[in-house]
Amino acid sequence: MLLAGAMAQASEGLRIESLKRCGDLLDTRRQDWCLTVRGLSAQPPTLKLGDKTIPSSAVVREGDRLRLRLDSSERQSGPLWLEHGTRTSNAVWLTLRNSHVLAAGPDEVARNMDGLTTYVNLVSLLIEERHDGRQEAERLAGKYGAKVVGSIAPLNLYQLRLPARNLEQRDALVLRLDSEASVDAVVIEESAPEQAEQERPHTPPRDSDEWAANRFLDAVDFYQRRLPGKQAVIQPQPLRIGLIERDVDFDSPDFADYLGACAIPRTCLYARDADQPDTHGTTVAGILAAGWNNGGNTGFLRGLEPASGGFEVIVERNSDAGITANIAASVNLVEDGVRVLNWSWGIHRVGTRNAKGDEVDSLLRSGLAMGGYEELLEEFFLWLRKSHPDVLVVNSAGNGSTFAGTDDYRLPSSFITEQLLVVGGHQRAQGGERAVDDPAFAVRRSSSNMDMRVDITAAACTHASTLEAGQPGAVHCGTSYATPMVTGLVAAMLSINPNLQPEQVRMLLRRSAMSIGDQHDFERMDAEDLTAPILPSERGYQLGDKDVGRSARLDMQKALDLALESRERVR
Incomplete structure (x- = not known):
């Protein structure tokens, strides 16, 4: 029996399903990491971090779990994977940065008056910048009988475990903490865990070619042919992209060749393993990195090989601690060199109404939670502008058929910053054959959020990955899937011209955009435009241009062409 079990494990794929900080999250040097691995055999595997082997003395095994102890002063962030004989696992990104927060356990959550799941004894404090955040958090923890358990130090945010057993006790402590002069805001989580943003089933026919509306294949052909052309050969630069998602199914043929070591200049994908091929993270990552001609999804960045300088796509979520974990992961990724962040997520305030006046009923948060999230996101973008002004966040507008730019009701898309692009x-x-540049070639997805805060629109539907090669995947729709189309294009543009700044990227996307929908003047306050109307300045200052006043539709090929021209000048 033991021999049979060992043989079965040996034939099973080796997959890292979970990786997270454990032990003392505040210890910046001695870091403990806990892994859950499927397919471990009786013999210990070899662990690789980047190009170095982790010594067996640093690894402790407990069943299907491994615990690592690393000295951050001796190593760098990088891909971690396992090897055992001929088997190799998926690679996950192990960051040695120090932003980590805890998720609540099943006995640490409760339902609030809005019927939403909320954390009972874990909250986060945004400390005023004039204070030493760690020192002040420890002082407040001592004052209120709490304990500091997590942090996002670059934002001066510290997570506390409160001595609260129910929401009444928590709210009393939150009220007192919020009144402290050193506390800018208290962030309360309402998720267990946070759901990804996607649309309820309402899909087009399986054989519809949605990506043609953005000239997807034209862009791939342009990149492959123009960059290594005989005249003015361009050497694309490698680029690192971060996806705030949970995992990817490496058992799908779309991702079968991403196991083990991966080196630039090819496209590399680092992620925890998912248990099925049609998860949100698998589909979002697939739009960027899925192999071609396997059925299922088709990755834009993968299609740019071998002309590209290589792309590293890192799928990371930090923990299941909701929006706070999303921001912690984003901070770590940026500090690890990510240039473009894909945020296919967002939330609505309870009571938000759509364009028809009906209440939005998905991805809701209470006013109390939204207030804390707004302060947290503001601190993140202030930090980004100060410390990493060249990083661009690409965010989904949402699927509530409401307005993306109303800060009272929608986050994070309502933030006004050059470093946030909303899709x-x-x-x-x-019906009918139309030229791709005809404004009537595509129409607004009825569920897509809209208004002046939306910068660009892209195809909202894609095929999910499958477990068998050659099978067409189910059609998934939502702004979650339009967003990585733009993220991939932005990454390709930056690989051509790494000197482009966020405001220049937006300008080139808008200048190159095709139009969609009816033409409106600029006085209609009730117009349901999908994006900010195209301006005369985005059409060579031609007031009579046919695109002026219409919404902007992504043109991937023309955007790459303008990125190439921008190497000489950006207007």
């Missing part, structure tokens, strides 16, 4: 969703128009 709406469109779909192919039904």
